[in-house]
Amino acid sequence: MFDVHEMEVNFGPQHPSTHGVLRVILKIDGERIVDAKPIIGYLHRGTEKLFENMSYPMCIPHTDRMDYVASATNNLGFVETVEKLMGITKQIPKRAQLMRVMLSELQRLSSHLLWLATHAIDIGAMTPFFYCFREREQILDLFEEYCGARLTLNCMRIGGMPEDLPPGWLDDVEAFVDKFDAAIDEYESLLTNNRIWKKRTVGIGVISPEEAIDWGITGPPLRGSGVEWDLRRAQPYECYPELQFEIPIGKNGDTYDRYLVRMEEMRQSNWILKQCIPLVKATPAGDIKAKISRVVRPPEGEVYHSIESPKGELGYYIIADGKTQNAYRCHVRPPSFVNLQALPAMAKGHLVSDLVALIGTIDIVLGEVDR
Amino acid sequence: MTDVPQQPSATAPKPAAPAKPVARSLDEIKRDPLVARACERAGDAIISAKEFAGEISLTVDRERIVEVAKAFRDDGFNYLVDLAGVDYSSYPNWTGDRFGVSYMLYSFSKNNRVRLKVTTDENTPIPSVTSVWKTANWHERETFDMFGIIFEGHPNLERILMWDGFNGHPLRKDFPIRGIDTGARIYPEVFPEGGGPKAGSTGKDVKDVNIYKGDWPHYGTWPVAEIAARAAEGGMPPAPELAGVVADTAKPTEEAPWHDPEKALPERMELARAGNLKDKLFAAMAQTDCTACGWDCEGYAAALASGETTDITLCVPGEDETESMLKQLMAGKA
Numbered sequence: 012m013f014d015v016h017e018m019e020v021n022f023g024p025q026h027p028s029t030h031g032v033l034r035v036i037l038k039i040d041g042e043r044i045v046d047a048k049p050i051i052g053y054l055h056r057g058t059e060k061l062f063e064n065m066s067y068p069m070c071i072p073h074t075d076r077m078d079y080v081a082s083a084t085n086n087l088g089f090v091e092t093v094e095k096l097m098g099i100t101k102q103i104p105k106r107a108q109l110m111r112v113m114l115s116e117l118q119r120l121s122s123h124l125l126w127l128a129t130h131a132i133d134i135g136a137m138t139p140f141f142y143c144f145r146e147r148e149q150i151l152d153l154f155e156e157y158c159g160a161r162l163t164l165n166c167m168r169i170g171g172m173p174e175d176l177p178p179g180w181l182d183d184v185e186a187f188v189d190k191f192d193a194a195i196d197e198y199e200s201l202l203t204n205n206r207i208w209k210k211r212t213v214g215i216g217v218i219s220p221e222e223a224i225d226w227g228i229t230g231p232p233l234r235g236s237g238v239e240w241d242l243r244r245a246q247p248y249e250c251y252p253e254l255q256f257e258i259p260i261g262k263n264g265d266t267y268d269r270y271l272v273r274m275e276e277m278r279q280s281n282w283i284l285k286q287c288i289p290l291v292k293a294t295p296a297g298d299i300k301a302k303i304s305r306v307v308r309p310p311e312g313e314v315y316h317s318i319e320s321p322k323g324e325l326g327y328y329i330i331a332d333g334k335t336q337n338a339y340r341c342h343v344r345p346p347s348f349v350n351l352q353a354l355p356a357m358a359k360g361h362l363v364s365d366l367v368a369l370i371g372t373i374d375i376v377l378g379e380v381d382r
Numbered sequence: 383m384t385d386v387p388q389q390p391s392a393t394a395p396k397p398a399a400p401a402k403p404v405a406r407s408l409d410e411i412k413r414d415p416l417v418a419r420a421c422e423r424a425g426d427a428i429i430s431a432k433e434f435a436g437e438i439s440l441t442v443d444r445e446r447i448v449e450v451a452k453a454f455r456d457d458g459f460n461y462l463v464d465l466a467g468v469d470y471s472s473y474p475n476w477t478g479d480r481f482g483v484s485y486m487l488y489s490f491s492k493n494n495r496v497r498l499k500v501t502t503d504e505n506t507p508i509p510s511v512t513s514v515w516k517t518a519n520w521h522e523r524e525t526f527d528m529f530g531i532i533f534e535g536h537p538n539l540e541r542i543l544m545w546d547g548f549n550g551h552p553l554r555k556d557f558p559i560r561g562i563d564t565g566a567r568i569y570p571e572v573f574p575e576g577g578g579p580k581a582g583s584t585g586k587d588v589k590d591v592n593i594y595k596g597d598w599p600h601y602g603t604w605p606v607a608e609i610a611a612r613a614a615e616g617g618m619p620p621a622p623e624l625a626g627v628v629a630d631t632a633k634p635t636e637e638a639p640w641h642d643p644e645k646a647l648p649e650r651m652e653l654a655r656a657g658n659l660k661d662k663l664f665a666a667m668a669q670t671d672c673t674a675c676g677w678d679c680e681g682y683a684a685a686l687a688s689g690e691t692t693d694i695t696l697c698v699p700g701e702d703e704t705e706s707m708l709k710q711l712m713a714g715k716a
Binding site: 052064226227246314315327330332334339340342377381 | 434435438439450459460462463464467468469473484486490493495497515516517519520521528541542543544545553557559618644
């Protein structure tokens with residue numbers, strides 16, 4: 012009765028809701044997605060090749076440019092991997108550890124705020140964008156106060172931190188975290204019980220825990236499927252064992268649950284920050300660097316180390332030949348790259364407009380996908 | 383999938399054990415509680431083992447990697463964290479195969495990691511583990527793209543980060559960090575033949591193709607004489623940005639009194655009023671002899687007049703003014 016045929020449509024790479032330069036070739040039957048094929052690589056800059064050709068400290072600014080909305084966690088993953096390679100993980104002073112935790116939790120907040128703002132705007136809710144950027148701006152100001160940069164922080168060094176905290180910084184953070192819980196309530200009042208928001212997210216892109224693990228999904232999408240796994244708890248680094256926080260998990264593994272998980276993660280990050288402030292104040296000022304040789308030349312060996320970045324498991328695999336100051340091979344395991352791989356499985360059978368929600372809910376950053 | 387992960391014990395995270403001063407032997411590592419059960423099933427495929435910084439690396443017989451991977455997956459290592467290729471060709475004192483592939487595995491129930499490794503050379507494929515873990519798909523594609531390692535049985539082994547048709551594998555050690563000239567031209571519709579950036583170009587030609595049009599004091603002056611000489615030999619014409627540069631040859635002569643870049647277009651056309659079509663076309667050019675079109679001004683006019691080219695859009699410094707005049711002239715209206 013009706014003429015039924017499939018059509019191939021390009022989605023991106025210049026589509027605003029693809030969060031960068033992601034291109035998806037969609038096979039659609041009317042509005043329904045039959046198959047989706049992500050095409051990536053538009054932002055490939057050969058970061059891993061660069062890492063092989065420069066000394067370890069020189070690599071740190073390049074890690075900023077991978078997940079450029081969460082550069083502090085990229086720095087953290089890299090310096091920790093090199094420290095593990097050199098066997099100096101235990102020597103990092105307490106104050107430096109706390110500063111690293113604070114910066115990466117602030118970074119998690121700012122990354123999640125950017126995610127919420129763009130995810131909501133993709134789905135059609137304009138207002139949260141302004142609220143989220145109001146607070147994100149304050150976080151970026153805190154970064155600027157510490158290291159002078161707002162986005163590409165380059166704020167960690169192998170063996171410690173580059174600078175001590177500027178005077179008054181902790182008070183500024185305290186003022187921010189005191190108000191931030193109320194701000195999260197505000198975002199939630201806009202979305203959580205919003206009928207349109209629920210229509211667009213509940214039951215969209217359901218992924219079961221078994222399937223999520225098979226696809227290698229990590230971070231909030233994995234927890235949204237009900238797997239209580241967070242590297243900060245499972246294989247803790249820095250001083251996370253001393254800090255209290257809970258791991259929020261979802262039940263249904265759909266877009267709405269992943270949204271709830273990230274909202275709760277922001278509260279938990281805020282709680283961690285609150286705990287950190289008195290702990291930092293108790294440590295001696297200026298004790299921010301381990302006593303290590305200025306030339307970073309790790310012994311021959313290979314390590315894989317990963318941290319919980321805002322997007323999931325961010326891992327570095329470094330092989331050192333023991334002769335040079337360069338990594339012989341440095342492979343990055345970007346969470347976005349692996350999570351994005353499951354997009355076709357999640358998108359099948361949904362409408363084209365749901366694909367926008369799905370790209371948002373995976374929370375990809377193409378700088379990290381393509382490296 | 384048999385193992386739905388339980389929450390790892392929240393209170394007792396296993397810290398990475400410090401590197402042991404005395405290395406354990408292969409058999410001792412195989413008996414390690416972490417890998418013992420998987421090694422019972424497929425232990426004979428494990429060639430050697432290594433420990434560093436509390437991490438166990440097992441080198442596996444290439445042909446039996448799928449069997450070993452299944453043994454580990456069924457023993458709880460159901461999460462393939464990462465898969466990375468390595469090119470050992472410039473590793474100090476390396477005697478083994480050229481390439482290595484490392485599989486980082488994680489077990490939720492044991493809350494620990496194991497690394498499997500296989501080695502191969504340029505031509506021997508590695509059996510794909512996509513049938514064991516779905517996530518291996520893109521990882522193997524990336525390794526193929528970056529190293530040229532073939533994975534046998536992969537459902538869709540094509541390039542993922544580089545584009546189709548790229549002729550190289552960037553993470554091989556013999557691939558230069560400056561890139562290679564792949565011959566593929568970028569934006570061929572914008573830049574003239576021979577101009578424009580090239581995929582993987584060395585950067586030496588960047589000066590020719592930069593789209594900056596004003597003065598460039600910190601790069602020195604444009605090598606006008608060199609460009610003119612090159613063009614005279616029929617060499618590569620310079621890019622349109624050189625269009626503003628007035629060559630030494632751009633001086634009015636008796637045959638061509640209009641050949642003066644200082645004169646405006648109506649004045650030049652007036653001077654060429656009595657000439658033939660070629661002269662009129664010549665007068666319509668910008669008179670800079672910049673060679674952005676591939677000729678000097680006279681050559682381009684002659685080429686248009688003789689029908690060698692019909693493209694009237696090549697005069698860059700003349701801009702729209704020249705183009706519209708050329709259009710009229712070619713249509714026989716002026």
